[in-house]
Every structure is written in C-alpha cells, then in structure tokens.
Amino acid sequence: MFKKVLLLASAGLMVMGSAAAAEKVKIGFVTTITTPAGVIGRDMVDAVNLAMEDIGGKMAGRDVELIIEDDGFKPAIGKQKTDKLVKQDKVQFVTGFIWSHVLLASQKSALGAGKFLISSNAGPSQMAGKLCHKNFFSTSWQNDQTPMAMGEVLNLNNVGSLYVMAPNYAAGKNMVAGVTRTFKGKIVGKDLTKWGKDAQLDFSAELAKAKASGAEGIFVFYPGKAGGAFIKQYAQAGLQGKIPLYSVFTVDSIALPKLQKAKMSGVMGSVMTQFWAPDLDTPQNKKFVSGFKKKYGRYPSFYAAQSYDTIFLIKSAVESVKGDLSNMDGMRAAMKAANFPSVRGKFSYGNNHFPIQNFYSRKVVKDSEGVWTTSVQEVVLKNHQDTYAKDCSM
C-alpha cells in the first residue's frame, strides 16, 4: 500500500515536472489604447497579433501568451502597468512603449526585476547612453537618428534656413537635437508645443510665426493624430508651396488615409526620413505588409513594423535556448546577434543594443490602386549608429 502511494506521488511529481517544462512564454506589451493616441496602439497590437498568427502562437514548442496593457499616454500609468506585468503576470519579456517619457518612467520596474525590456518604438537618448542595460533591446531606433538623416537631406537640398517645431517632451527634444546636429544651415525659429493627454493641436500662432520668419524649410515632428492636424493647418495657413515641409514620424500610414479622405493633396511628394517603408524590398517585409493588408485592409505604419519585429526577435531568443527560459545569458546573446528575419533586412546591434541600420528618405506617393502611401527613395545614412552609444559603458 505504502509503495503504491509513493509510486503515485512520484508520478504526480513527474507530471508537475513536465508542466513546469511547458511553462508559457509570457510577453507583456505596453502601449496606448485609450486617448486619441490609441490609434497608434491599435496598429501595434494588430501587428503583434499578426506576428503571433504567423508563428502559430508557439516559440520552441511552447505556447506564447501575450498580455496587452494600456498606458493611457501617461508615464505614471505605464510604470504601474509594467509593475503589474512583472509582479502579477510574471512575464519574461516587457515590450511595446510608444512614448519616450513612458519608457523612461517604466524601465526600472522591468530591468530591476531582471526581465528583458524591448522597446518597440521609443528610443530616448538616456536608454542609448548612460542608462543602457544588458537586458534592454530596441527594435526601432534612437530618437536622434531619423532627424539626423533629415538634416542630411536638408543639406542635399540646399536648404539655408529652417523653422523647427516639435512637441515639448523627451522625444521632441531629441528630434530637435538630431536635426540641429547634422543640418548645416541656420535655424531661424523654434517652437516646442504642449504635449500629453491634452496636447496642443491648433498651431495657428506657431504657423504664423513660421510664415513671418521667412525660413526656406520647416521641420516638424508630430506623431499620431497631431500629424494630420498639423499638415491640414500647414496648408490652410498658406505655407504650402512657400515653405517646403520636411517631417519625421509625422506623415505615416496612420495620417495618410485621413489626409486622403479629406483630399489634402498638398502632402503628396512631401519628404521624410525613416528606417523602413511599406515597399522596402526584403522578404520578411513583403510577408509582413501583404499579411497586414490582407488581415486589416490597410497599410501598416512603422509602429506596426517595429512591433512585428519585436515578436520575431523574442522568438529567435527563445528558440536559441530551446525554450529554456531560465537561460537569460543564452537568450541575451541570441538577441544581440540579431539573427532573425527583420522587416528592415539584415542589421546588427550596437554595444547599447540599438540597431545599427540604414536610414532612407521616403516620399508620399500613390500606389497602383490609388491609395496614398510612402515609398523608399534612397539611402541617406548607411549602417548608422546613434551618437549616444559612446556614453554606454557596455
């Protein structure tokens, strides 16, 4: 009798053992679902859901559980949600993050608990420099890089004087710093506008100043819905055709459908810089863009592209250790190698775990069905590493 009990108990232990072996891969994804910025969050969530479908919901034979949280566009809530993901849901990977200030507020909660933190968008200078961490990775870019590429485009176009506008928060300041670093002409005016949940969307006063400044170009960074609002007012204020628009993260697949609906054809042909575009010619990007268009009936934005990459980066890490989630060193080394199919093609990670990658100029065009989209023009910065990498002690 006693033997039988012992046998049963050991059998039970074995069952438990195998249950532990089938522990799920848990990925927390923090983004903005509510507030008008929720439109960005929707694109990101759609992309990770598509990626989950494309990998069959499994990594190295383990089930993958995705937990999506809403930061409400507020750093404090982003931190709370990160704490919840780490302590309550016990995720191994905290990912997402649209906003630099939300990421900066949340990073300690994830990294301090020994979890991997992967930014699918935000790239504040602090995370690339002094705050760089062995468990932090980015599938996007450092904030300064895209405007630095834009500065080069401005130089190529012989723009002598520039008016600069951006929202007054961490990324806005990085964007301004980036374009100022490479642009060789004179900056004749600068406006940092109110940002956050009650962001300023009416730019009448700023546009009047820009017009009076006599600048040869206007550089803006207005992500999300502010982008569409800005471009409309830019046209209404009569700047179109007088002061050419050079933008970063403003004219994207989120703004364009609305601009097309409102027939704001002034945006056609406007130039921006980016590491990616829907028509970038890589196998993974073709698969991603056609899959996204098929499933959701619209073009993905760069936010979506980066989020899609996030899932594949994690998959490469989990598979390299054959699903042994306790092997942090192995997973870190695998991610560092950037050995996964990325929408941007082959790239490598720098010492601070930000991608070293190409930046392209892209233009607004009509596709074969007449839908407004963006198209890659040429490489502006080749295999570019951010300038803060030298401040990182790794």
Add this chain to the structure above:
Amino acid sequence: MDWVLIITQLLNGLQLGLLLFLLASGLTLVFGIMDFVNLAHGALYMIGAYFCASLSEVTGSFLLGIAIAIPVTAAAGAILEVSIIRRLYSKDHLDHVLATFGLILCFDTMVHFFWGPEGKAIELPAFLDGRLAILPGVEFPTFRLSIILAGLLIAFGLYFIISHTKTGMLIRAGASNRQMVSAHGIDIKSLFTIVFAVGAAMAGFAGMMISPITEASIGMGNEIIIVAFVVIIIGGIGSIKGAFLAAILVGLIDTMGRSFLDTLLKIIVSEESAETAAPALSAMAIYILMATILAFRPQGLFPPKGR
C-alpha cells in the same frame, strides 16, 4: 516687431476666444441658471463634431453637414437633460461632478465604439479652404475668419435673445434667482430643457467648427472644457457678457503667450531655458489670470445682477 505677425496673431487669438465663447456660453447658462456643474459639456462638443463629420461625409457637403448636425446635437442635449440630467438638479455639486464625469466616460466609449479610435477629418469646401488678404500683406485662412464671423453672429444673437425677448428675461431671472422664478408659476422645467439643448447645440457647433482644423477625436472636449471653466469663472458664472469678454481675453492671452513669450524671455534668460520655459509659462498664463481675478474679485468680472 513685425506688424503683419502681430495682426495675424491678434486674429488667431480672437478666433480662439470666440470658439471658447461658443463653449463657455452654454456652460455658464447651465451653471448659472440650473446651478448644475456639467463636466459632460465637452462631450457634447465632441459628439457635435462627430455628427458633423459623418453627416458631411454622407451629404458630401460641410455646410449641409453642419446644418443637420446642429439640430441633431440639440436633440441629443434635450434627450440627455430629460433622461439623466434632470434627476441630478436636487443633488449637490459633488454628485454633479461625479455623474457628469461618468457621462464623459460613456460618451468617449460610445464614440470609440461607433467611429473607432482614429478620429475623423472633415473636408472643407474650396471657398473656405483658402486664404483672404484682409489688409495688404496680411493673409488669413478663410475658415478661421468664418469662425470669427460665426462666433460674433451667435454672440450678437444671444445678446438679442437674452436682453430683448421674454425667454431671455426668464433666463436672466433664472440666473439671478431661481426659486423666485418658479414661485411666479413659470414652467421652469421646460425652460431648463431649452437652455440645456441650446447650450448643447452651441458646444456642438464649436466642435464642428474646430474639427476641420484639428479633426474630430475622442476626448477632444475634455481638453478644452477646463479652459471653458476658466472662462466662466473669470467672466462671472451665469453671465453671457462675462463669458464673451473673458473668452476673448483668454484666447488673446493664450495666443499672444505662445507667440511672443519666448522672444521676451530670451531678453532675460538664456536661449535654451527660454525655449523650454516659454511653452510651460504660456500654458500657465490663463490660470495665473484666473487666480488673480479670484483673489481680487471672487464673483468674476461681470457677475449677473442680484446675487
């Protein structure tokens, strides 16, 4: 300084002020006459914008969209008053705040459900989309001019109704002393419904006029309603004249702060700190004004008579 820029910014300030007036006049009437704190006033601003966006899409004309959306928004306001708001008058202010905050969440979610999270742009007809040279060298967007015009017309219309009609007399009486009005046997219930519906229509109209500029989006009213409260506190609660003057004052201060504060600050402090401080300071300017007025004239600049 450049006089073209100054004139343009004065017009921009006037336009913002009149937009605030459209919102604040309804708010001040509801607060003044019914003693009801309506945080959900901004939600009416939002649904007005969405109604107009969808109706202009269906009819293919912005003007037609506005013409239909105004009565629809007024009707929505009347339904809201009869079904929910009416039950709250007897409760105290804290209950009003709680209930109308709940309404904001309901409206935001409803809009999210019916229209999705991405917001709606409105296409302007060509004759409103251009610019007009009002003075030699001073070009101003036609649509912003039409906001100024519409705002002034409505302000004048309201002035006429309130000072020269019987309904207006009742409204003024209600703002001064509610109990006395009902003691005289006036049907205060339907008066309240009318005032609420008119307030809703004006708030909705303000939303319709701003969304060709900024798009209709979820929570758009929550951003501006705070400023509308500042306006009615400065102007004196219950006073249309106060709301009008305070709205223009606030519009001008906000726009002028955003335009010239950084230039002024650069004289005193370094360029970099001026650039960072100026947006924060100009955002604060109207609240500083409100605090000053509350300290010296707690009843506001033009409170209704008899209180």
